Amino acid sequence: MSDAATIAARVEAFVREVVAPYERDPRCGAHGPSEDLVRELRARAKDAGVLTPHILADGTHLHHREVAIILRAAGLSPLGPVATNVAAPDEGNMYLLGQRASDEQKARFLAPLIAGEARSAFFMTEPAAEGGAGSDPSMLQTTATRDGNQWRIDGRKAFITGAEGAKVGIVMAKADEGATLFLVDLPDPAIRIERVLDTIDSSMPGGHAIVAIDGLRVPADQMLGAPGEGFQLAQVRLAPARLTHCMRWLGACTRAHEIAVDYANRRHAFGKPLVDHEGVGFMLAENLIDLKQAELMIDWCAGVLDTGALGTAESSMAKVAVSEALMRIADRCVQVMGGTGVSGDTIVEQVFREVRAFRIYDGPTEVHKWSLAKKIKREWKTANG
Structure with missing residues (x-):
């Protein structure tokens, strides 16, 4: 825990001294900090040695109790998690990929997230008006149909945090075997942001979007896990x-x-x-x-x-x-x-x-x-x- 405490102290100093003055930056908008501001903050975090601080240089993910004190320090400013690359949904997506992605998938999708060079989005929630999945994921309506060595995905998603500007997507869709997760490169013309919602929160880059997925083609080797394991x-x-x-x-x-x-x-x-x-x-x-x-x-x-x-x-x-x-x-x-x-x-x-x-x-x-x-x-x- 002593190493984590040291990391947390460095993160806290960085957030209080460097990040906090950005809180009134005009690039902080209703849909979160702009991409330009995110890049600037992450560059400063990298220079300070506090970028993605919960994952060590050898790829080791710290224990959850250690992560707790580091993320609390990062959270001292609404911009702190974004600056240090521990914000949602990226932090959770990094954890999932670190636990279950193949080596090839980690190199392609996880590495740029850890480096702070890309943001990600988790496409699960669907529009309530269409009876889609929300708090009850079993209501999933987005479909995944096998087509040779590819899968075709169709559906609509809602409240997708960070979809606008994301480079990595994790899409949940319903195959014959059940809910399945797919890794996708973004942007993709088959994934269209219909609108970014105006919500009471404003700390997450890209805001929360309504997204249409129409004929998205995903190679089989970009499935996370097996069909039905979503x-x-x-x-x-x-x-x-x-x-x-x-x-x-x-x-x-x-x-x-x-x-x-x-x-x-x-x-x-x-x-x-x-x-x-x-x-x-x-x-x-x-x-x-x-x-x-x-x-x-x-x-x-x-x-x-x-x-x-x-x-x-x-x-x-x-x-x-x-x-x-x-x-x-x-x-x-x-x-x-x-x-x-x-x-x-x-x-x-x-x-x-x-x-x-x-x-x-x-x-x-x-x-x-x-x-x-x-x-x-x-x-x-x-x-x-």
Whole structure:
């Protein structure tokens, strides 16, 4: 853990000193930082030796508990994960490819991601209006049809993070054998971005797109795993990706809390600093409690993943507990800072928006609770015959 702590300290210094001043850069738009800004930030991260810090030079992926402290440091700015190349969806896609891709696939698709030279997108979610897959991936409608030594993929996808500007795609489609994953080079004329949605979050390059896939041809050797293994492979990515979201946004809320604390100590009202008013001081105290509980929940779940377990239930519990705690923290920070808290003068307002979206992304709170309730029922039935 000492090596990871050293890496995390370097990442934190880089994010606070180099990345944070970019937070008001005009290249930060409604659909995330521009490609030009991403390249500039990653070049600076590479020069500082903190690009893709969770994967060592020999390709070794650090343990999840080690990754936790590094990604929390990267998350201290909404731009930090993008700059250091640990942002979603790239971080989760790198993990999946590192675990299950062939050597040839790693050289072609994973290497440029690790080098920070390419971004990626995970094409799974589909439009709700068409009855497509969302929180229930079994509703998958995009099809994959075998055609000689190729596969033809057709369908529509929705909320595809980073599709605009991505160079690597992982597409989930339904073959006769079941859900299957394919690796594709982007852009491809058969994958058309219909529009990029306007959403309340704005930290991820490329935003979230509605995408049409019409006659996409994919060679058989670009299938990830075997036909019908799509859900199984997605599970490899799912729990760690949920948890790394928690790690990054814990960093963002840590920074928002710091800003709120500074504001409450400097701002005076009714004859004394805001922090001395019980209503304000207690909110900041509650933030400390929620921050620590979130940190401990992440560490516990990371420890489970480090045993080699899938950690499906544990990551659901962590995702619910942490996302809800972070929402409370972000909300209190806005409240403590009043008018300043709802303005763009600090990142507090953005963190509030990002964390609100996080309560939905990677599975809404209610879906995770429903899944856990099903587990409780299964275990009860097993115990009671």
